[in-house]
Amino acid sequence: MSVDTASRAEGAERLRNALVDTIITDHADKGLAMPAEVERAMRTVPREVFTPGVSVERAYENTAVITARRGEEAVSSVSAPYLIAEMLGQAVEALGGLKGRAVLEVGSGGYNASLLRELVGPTGSVTTVDIDPEVTDRAASCLERAGYNDVTVMCADAEHLVEPDRHYDLIIVTAGAWDIPSAWREQLHGDGVLVVPLRTFGLTRSWALRRSGDRLASVSHRQCGFVSMRGEGGRPLRYVDVADGVHLRLDEDPQTAPDVIARTVADLLNQPRQVAWAGVSLPPRTVLADLDLWLAARLAGEAEEFMMLTAQEAAVKSGIVAPSWRFGAPAALVEGTFSYRSVLNWTGRMFDLGASAHGPAAAAAAGRMVEHMRAWLDAGNPSPALDVAPARTPDGDLPDGTVLDKRHSRFVLTFPTVTSR
Numbered sequence: 001m002s003v004d005t006a007s008r009a010e011g012a013e014r015l016r017n018a019l020v021d022t023i024i025t026d027h028a029d030k031g032l033a034m035p036a037e038v039e040r041a042m043r044t045v046p047r048e049v050f051t052p053g054v055s056v057e058r059a060y061e062n063t064a065v066i067t068a069r070r071g072e073e074a075v076s077s078v079s080a081p082y083l084i085a086e087m088l089g090q091a092v093e094a095l096g097g098l099k100g101r102a103v104l105e106v107g108s109g110g111y112n113a114s115l116l117r118e119l120v121g122p123t124g125s126v127t128t129v130d131i132d133p134e135v136t137d138r139a140a141s142c143l144e145r146a147g148y149n150d151v152t153v154m155c156a157d158a159e160h161l162v163e164p165d166r167h168y169d170l171i172i173v174t175a176g177a178w179d180i181p182s183a184w185r186e187q188l189h190g191d192g193v194l195v196v197p198l199r200t201f202g203l204t205r206s207w208a209l210r211r212s213g214d215r216l217a218s219v220s221h222r223q224c225g226f227v228s229m230r231g232e233g234g235r236p237l238r239y240v241d242v243a244d245g246v247h248l249r250l251d252e253d254p255q256t257a258p259d260v261i262a263r264t265v266a267d268l269l270n271q272p273r274q275v276a277w278a279g280v281s282l283p284p285r286t287v288l289a290d291l292d293l294w295l296a297a298r299l300a301g302e303a304e305e306f307m308m309l310t311a312q313e314a315a316v317k318s319g320i321v322a323p324s325w326r327f328g329a330p331a332a333l334v335e336g337t338f339s340y341r342s343v344l345n346w347t348g349r350m351f352d353l354g355a356s357a358h359g360p361a362a363a364a365a366a367g368r369m370v371e372h373m374r375a376w377l378d379a380g381n382p383s384p385a386l387d388v389a390p391a392r393t394p395d396g397d398l399p400d401g402t403v404l405d406k407r408h409s410r411f412v413l414t415f416p417t418v419t420s421r
Contacts (some may be wrong), residue, residue, distance in 0.1 A: 008056070012048050015060035019047075022062055023082045027089075035092045035100075036084055041118035049146040052138075078109045079174055079226065081207070086222045087195050088115060090208040091170050094193045094219050100124045100172065104187065106158040107112055107229070110139035114148045116172070127152040131231040146409035147168075159233040161187060161191070165395070168192060176204055176226035178251070179406040180233035185211060193219070197226040199405055200411060201296035202237070202251035202308040202328065203289070207386055218387040223289045229420055242266045245315030249308040250329060252300075261305055261333065268338040269320060274362035275342060276370045280314035280377060281350040288324070290383050291353075294376045295330040295341060295369070297384075297413050298401035303332035308349040309340045322356055334370070341373075352409050382415035 020042045027034050032081055048059040058065065063079045092098055098119040105113050108130035116126045130136045133155045140153040161183045169182055173196040184194055188211045197206045206224045209216035228236045239247045240262040248265060250258055302305040309331040311321050323329035324341040331340035337359030344351040355369035376382070387399050389410045395403070401414035 002275050012046060012060070015056060017043055019060045019062060021082055023079055023085050025156065026062075026082050026084070032086065032089065033264050034085055035089050037097065037119055038088045038115075041088075041115045042081070042085060043110065044115045044118055046146055047078070047111055047358075050109060050114070050139075050263070052128060052142070066188065070400075078111050083222075083224050084112055085114065085207050086224070087172060087174075087197075088112075088119065090206065090222065091172055091193060091195050091221050092119070094195075094208045094210060095169060098124065099168040100279035102167070103127070103170045103172065104129065104162060104168045105172050105174060105250065106130075108135050108139040108153065108206045108226050109141040109174065110146070112172070112174055113139065113151050113153075114143060114146055117148050117151055125150075125152070127154060127163065127168075129156050129158050131153045131155070131157045143277060157231040157233075159183065159231055162189075162286050170195070171324050173197060174226065174231075175229040177229050177233070179233060180209075180216065180409045181233055182390065182408055185214065185216060185388075186197075198386075199237075199251055200293070200413065201300060201306060202249045203293055203296060205289075205293075205384075207316070209386065209388060214390055218384075218386040221384065221386070223366075238308070241397075243269055243315065245312035245318075246321055246329070247310045249310055250305075251308070252306075254305050254307075256305055261307070264333065264336075268336075268358040271358045272362070274353050274357050274366050276357075276363070277345060278353040278370050278372075278373050278377070280352055282377075283350060286381065287383065290381065290402075291373065291376050292324075292328075292330050292341070293384050293413065294382070294415060295372055297415075298372050298375075299332040299334075299369070301402065303334045305333040307331050308335070332365075334368075335361060337361045337365040341369065376415075379417065382417065385414045385416055387412040389412070 024034050030247040040130045040261050048056045051059040051065045054156050064080045096151050099121045100123040101120050103116050105127045105128040113126055113128040136153050136155040143151050167189050169192050171194045176197050178199050192211050194209045197204050204225050206222040207218050208220040210219050236252045241247055241259045242265045244263050307321050310328055311326045316326055322343045339357035342354045342356040353373045354381045355366040358367035391408050393410050401412040404411040
């Protein structure tokens, strides 16, 4: 090895270890702990090999690296390291370790497959599949350069069985999914685990789901975001514009035509805004992503339309809207009035929750949304759980909760009672 090559390798190793240290700190801030075997894998695998065309410094930033586009749309990426670590942690914790396990990865890039190869060890196996031949060719090339020659790389649509008669202990999906095809459940061993970034009401969580017969039940979840899945099971996020820099994300099937929703909300935003506050003081670590899913589950049952409000920074600064998070705030259209969870009201290091509304019953609509927020707080800030059943499962065979019907599945969201804090 030349001096220059050795120096570059040492520099990459320093960056890699610094990145892992950063992710461990990020985990701790979230109340998580990175499993030791995940840490070892992330300190071992040379991420720079899987991000061709970018600098080694960029390869070790704690963000995703886009590796393929179709026009302006990102269709493939090497996912953000902290997300990869969290999802691998979910898998390790759900299965009690991955050593000797058979793993299927849906969505190739090579980097995650190499980490999985480290985790399963010499007695395990890793298969990675992607619908795009350019992606699988690049993944295979990168895996070979990194020395992971025993990862099976396949080009196929994972909506269907990837390897008939083959079963896996773990299926891990690295693309945003809207539904769970039956093939994923059928390819799991009887108590196997599926880790998947899943959209429910336009909100994405990485769910770890354990199989039991024809059902899947959650054992953990993490907030995340991923490039949308492609192929037969793909369902890109849908947006409609309602004002300059203001958009609605309609992820489930709306009862009203999207253009009608857009015109209605656009007209309502021209009416005065009414704001209601919960009158609480909450600490910064309150998990508001759980509140947003709570609101989605409840508002979807009482609103004509539930949606997510998004806005560009200029639109927020101009005062057109004041969402809790400009990349997605729960919103509803109820009896001709538009309401959404609004920006937090900070006092020192504590904050209050609020709702904004426009329309003929704006004050009442904002008040109703605030009541839902208080109900979540009164219940102990519960975190969601997810059960997944086949599409034709009768209502009577589902657990109590908010039912969300997809193409292949029926999702049931519940919020188990918090018994201790």
